[in-house]
Each structure stands twice: as C-alpha cells, then as structure tokens.
Amino acid sequence: MSSAETPTPRGPVDSSRIPRYAGPATYARLPRLDEVGGRTDIAVVGVPFDTGVSYRPGARFGGNAIREASRLLRPYNPAQDASPFALAQVADAGDIAANPFNINEAVETIEAAADDLLGTGARMMTLGGDHTIALPLLRSVAKKHGPVALLHFDAHLDTWDTYFGAEYTHGTPFRRAVEEGILDTEALSHVGTRGPLYGKQDLTDDEKLGFGIVTSADVYRRGADEVADQLRQRIGDRPLYISIDIDCLDPAHAPGTGTPEAGGMTSRELLEILRGLSSCNLVSADVVEVAPAYDHAEITAVAASHTAYELTTIMSRQIAASREETTA
Numbered sequence: 001m002s003s004a005e006t007p008t009p010r011g012p013v014d015s016s017r018i019p020r021y022a023g024p025a026t027y028a029r030l031p032r033l034d035e036v037g038g039r040t041d042i043a044v045v046g047v048p049f050d051t052g053v054s055y056r057p058g059a060r061f062g063g064n065a066i067r068e069a070s071r072l073l074r075p076y077n078p079a080q081d082a083s084p085f086a087l088a089q090v091a092d093a094g095d096i097a098a099n100p101f102n103i104n105e106a107v108e109t110i111e112a113a114a115d116d117l118l119g120t121g122a123r124m125m126t127l128g129g130d131h132t133i134a135l136p137l138l139r140s141v142a143k144k145h146g147p148v149a150l151l152h153f154d155a156h157l158d159t160w161d162t163y164f165g166a167e168y169t170h171g172t173p174f175r176r177a178v179e180e181g182i183l184d185t186e187a188l189s190h191v192g193t194r195g196p197l198y199g200k201q202d203l204t205d206d207e208k209l210g211f212g213i214v215t216s217a218d219v220y221r222r223g224a225d226e227v228a229d230q231l232r233q234r235i236g237d238r239p240l241y242i243s244i245d246i247d248c249l250d251p252a253h254a255p256g257t258g259t260p261e262a263g264g265m266t267s268r269e270l271l272e273i274l275r276g277l278s279s280c281n282l283v284s285a286d287v288v289e290v291a292p293a294y295d296h297a298e299i300t301a302v303a304a305s306h307t308a309y310e311l312t313t314i315m316s317r318q319i320a321a322s323r324e325e326t327t328a
C-alpha cells in the first residue's frame with residue numbers, strides 16, 4: 001500500500017481540550033473500533049472473565065480498571081521515541097462477552113472473537129481477565145502465525161496440569177498450549193517467577209515442556225538490560241506473543257491481583273525489560289490478573305495501563321516500519 005493510501009490514524013481525545021477525566025473511558029482515550037470503520041492495526045480488547053481463578057476473584061473487572069487508569073497516558077512515548085497512536089491505528093474494540101458459568105464455552109467464545117479480530121489483520125492487545133484467557137488467545141494467534149515464541153511474565157509457572165479436575169484454569173494455560181503444539185518450544189521463557197510451589201517436580205515438569213526461567217531475583221541481580229538481551233537472543237525473529245500476569249510485579253507495585261507473591265519485580269524493571277524487546281516481532285500481547293477490588297489508589301491498574309502502553313508502542317513501531325519497507 002502506498003503511503004498516500006494509508007489513512008492518518010485517528011488518535012486519542014485531546015486532553016488539552018477535553019479534560020481527561022471527562023467522558024466514558026476507552027483505553028488511552030482512543031477511538032472505539034466502530035469509530036474507525038471497524039478496521040484497526042491494533043485492537044485493544046477487554047476480556048471480563050475470571051471463572052478460572054484459584055484464589056481471590058475479581059479480575060473480570062480488570063479491563064475496565066485499566067481503561068480508567070489509562071486516561072493519563074500521553075501520546076508520545078519518550079522511552080521508545082515513538083508516538084504509538086500516530087504510527088498505527090490503535091482502537092478500543094470493547095469487551096469479549098464470555099460466559100461466566102461455563103469455562104469451556106468461554107474459552108471457545110474468546111478464541112472465536114480473537115479469530116475475528118486477527119482475521120481483520122489487527123494485532124491484539126488484550127486486557128484481562130484471569131490468565132485462563134491466554135490459551136484461547138494463543139490458539140487464535142497460532143492459527144495465523146504457526147507456533148509462536150512466548151514470553152510469560154508472572155510470579156507463577158501456570159504450567160500446572162489441572163485444578164479440581166478442571167483443565168482450563170488460570171494455573172494451567174501454558175501446559176495446555178504446549179500440549180496443543182501452538183508454542184514454539186525453542187523459545188519459551190517465564191520471567192519474574194518466584195514463590196512457593198507444590199513440589200520440586202513442578203520445575204522438572206515445566207522444564208520438560210520447554211520453558212526457561214528468569215526468576216525475579218535474577219532480574220534484580222542481573223538487571224533489566226542484560227535480561228532483555230538474553231531474552232531477545234533466544235527469541236530471534238520468531239513471531240512473539242507476550243503474556244503479562246500483573247502479579248509478576250511485587251505486591252507493593254501491584255496489590256490488586258488474585259494470587260500475590262512477595263519478592264517481585266518493580267514496575268520500572270518490567271517496563272525496562274519490555275523496552276529492551278522493542279526489536280522483537282510482537283504479534284499480540286495480553287495483560288491479565290488485575291483485580292481492582294484489592295487495588296489501592298489505582299496502583300495496579302496504572303502499572304497495567306503503562307505496561308500495555310509499552311507493548312502497544314512496540315507493535316505500532318513495527319507496523320510503521322513494515323509499512324515503510326513495503327512502500328520503499
């Protein structure tokens with residue numbers, strides 16, 4: 001497509017004219033999908049679903065809490081020297097309506113809705129919801145790209161087998177994904193892992209599935225830059241999916257979550273690692289497990305809104321770069 005045919009993206013509401021606290025919240029005050037003709041380069045979509053949790057519920061309210069907390073985001077991202085909402089069209093695609101009383105049906109609904117969005121050519125920036133939703137999202141992404149590299153930021157492994165006999169839960173999505181062959185097992189990493197496990201076997205099982213682990217202590221000792229370099233080398237130019245459980249952060253940085261664990265990363269470390277991955281081929285991403293009932297002063301929702309902002313910036317820079325390549 002020539003640049004003449006590329007419409008100028010419609011950006012966020014101008015906060016110097018309409019106070020940022022006015023009006024209904026979309027992510028970053030961006031237009032809704034219907035306001036940009038149903039087509040967008042990046043679709044920010046909520047998944048208000050938390051039937052898969054093993055402890056505190058409430059992540060069903062996470063997406064809207066992140067939208068509310070994102071009102072203060074500004075259009076230029078100095079850390080990546082980019083204006084993400086000008087480089088590509090980013091729009092808020094609303095919520096996927098998943099059945100709260102039937103996990104299997106919800107998983108199917110989420111996959112079908114993701115198929116529709118990805119089918120339009122959009123990349124997805126999903127706001128959860130509990131971590132169960134990563135499985136149907138990965139299924140859909142793999143239909144489009146083949147098995148993808150996965151970076152999984154989380155206190156937890158989420159590669160357990162079942163809970164109370166249920167195979168789709170927030171503790172099991174990545175075991176299911178490996179079993180289903182939708183992940184590229186040469187490039188799977190957990191980042192921010194910590195906390196008690198059921199037994200040592202959890203680690204053996206996880207390693208057998210193909211995962212490497214960067215613990216939160218590793219991040220502290222080695223620093224964000226070195227960790228990002230190492231991850232980038234492992235990922236190479238593979239299509240990459242990033243799944244961020246906000247409980248990768250220390251409860252001091254993200255109290256509003258369902259299964260908090262002490263000793264986590266700071267939000268500065270998380271944002272810096274993501275910035276260090278800006279050259280990766282990020283095809284879609286999620287930020288999950290924000291449970292606003294346990295939040296204070298929007299600490300968690302603000303961290304999540306900035307996390308999604310860095311991810312969106314990575315994607316929009318790549319979209320702009322590949323557009324330039326095809327017009328050159």
Ligand SMILES: N=C(N)NCCCC(=O)O
Binds near residue numbers: 054245
């Ligand atoms: N994905 C999250 N947040 N937590 C998984 C914890 C599973 C457990 O209760 O053992």
Ligand SMILES: [Zn+2]
Binds near residue numbers: 154155247248259289
């Ligand atoms: Zn977790």
Ligand SMILES: [Zn+2]
Binds near residue numbers: 131154156158245289
């Ligand atoms: Zn998780």
